[in-house]
Amino acid sequence: MARGPKVIVIGGGTMGSATAWALAARGAAVTVLERFSHVHEYGSHSGFTRITRESYHEGAGYVPLVRRADALWQALGERVGERLLVRTGMVEFGPESDPEYAGAIAACRAAAVAHELMDAAEARRRFPIAVPDGWTACFTPSGGYLRVGPCLEALKREAISLGADWRTGARVREVALGERPRVLLDEGTLLPADQVVVTAGAYLPGLLPGFLPGRLKVLRRVLAWTRPDPLEVPRLAAMPVWAGFTPQGFMYGFPHGDEGVTGFKLACHAPTADPSEAAVDPERVDRSIHPADLAPLAGFLDAYLPAGRGEFVHATVCLYTCTPSTDFVIDRVPGDRRVWVAGGFSGHGFKFAPAIGELVAEAVVTGEAPEALRAFARARHGG
Template identity: 55%
Template structure:
């Protein structure tokens, strides 16, 4: 089946959500043309790092839980169709002080939505998984969670989109949106002007610059900010590798901040992967200062690694020294909710951005939601909290 009779939809951005949108639209019969300024899978945006957590208890808001369950189903179906393991269900271990608000919210979501989980004490967590969990802290294992394999996931979305007729144009940078008139248009760097019946803007870190001239610029940049983060991999001693490979994905709600990581499963880079999502150290306040995605510092400095080394020394001293690093860009709204809505000046344009930090797992359901908005004008999958205001 190819989309030859539906409306022409131009998708700006070929990262995670742009590909998912092209995938969903093409499967609905739209004529899809996607424009990506880089290549397929790159290190300039938010999908670098080879693996992404999929978890079902959502401390960011329990109304996300239904969406992640739907996304889980879509990933499983997609993996079956392409005969590739996209989702590795190795479980998710969470631990922290019992009175941590985010940890408590995650546990409450597990109970509210009857998600399978096991509450364990600190001694059990230490014995099973090797984390130095203080004796007064609870821990929780969610066995159906795990991680998504970035490259196979994005390649599967790309290949199915193309199989349903989508045209994907790489190394094609969109410079400007031209709204109004009979049809909205895109102006490319090479001077090409592309008209379409509908446009979807899902350009990740580049969304702010592209949308700013067509919206209240101050409001756009207050709402949408690009942050720099660092991912790291350690090199465990060889005799510990079997144990490190058997670990679940983990999330630590500790006094120092929120840290997370992955087992050592040779997914792109060999090693025990970890990252600092948020820090309570005033010396690391720069983590929350917006960066220019065109000029971001991609060199990893000693200060970037300090919170990771401190976490390892306190909670995972057997993980070994940091051996590899990469920078990643978060494109966040001020609430860290997604931004999925019609453009306020032209309803033929749909905005889909602000997914970084926790969005990758939702990609198929975001694609479905954006396709609904684009083709039908509304979607039950686009929560009210995702709106522009």
């Protein structure tokens, strides 16, 4: 039985599931409130798979967090008897003059990440990627992908087995700050708590508009799957997860597989909006797929991965919630020490979930932010 504080977690998606699991493991009495079902298409975890990588072009400072999360995913998978992390290795390619690609290589060197740098001819020999002469490729054996549904199911199941109360179809309308934080559900119930953790993903700016006003941007992104020529499938299925730092943007994808959809999955990772791109409202975002969504992906395949070309058989919309720096924001709400927020995962948060859950749970239970959370303080984002 839980002996610790009564904690409400708002949003049972990626970070909420991980935080609830870590809180329950520390003896907290946890209630998770999720407005949709457990695992759904309306937030930031749709699309069945997520890349994990140590070649962290966003900064070598993230590498220890990737490593901690990797160990936690593996331990969780062993505990629940399910493969959560598929270790394929990761290959990235680009011109070394590209600052982000150079950043990925620099992170490998700075954090002693095992990696192999090769020229274009060697990369073309090993992978079905048309790496242009003059570019290089960097292979990191620690890369791979996480299976979203099994990961989130495992976190939920473990949290419930440790006493967590998990409610789906429970939409929070408001978090009332004051003597004791209270959470108002859509149907009118007011739930008191000792502490509250808000992990509402793309719905965070709507739920807590005062948390980081004007600094969180929700962006619409598209994931797509092709059906390549069957003769190419064995080569594509044997690929590691991959990413190209190209003039068309940071394109990435997975080996050919049947995780949720049978096909060759790819997307463009653009965590900052170009000046012409408007932020979207997650309640009203256009979830239809248009030719303009798929054209850049087809163009990328034509230029660099022709074996992956084929009819698009599926595509889905997913939401990024981006901070200006693309670093996460994990902190208390201003003026209330008992309400924590973990958000702004800027399109690269999934891999970290159990490590983030652990840090947030530690902060909630001890009342002190662990050192590792300092990098994600609200003040760093202009808050």
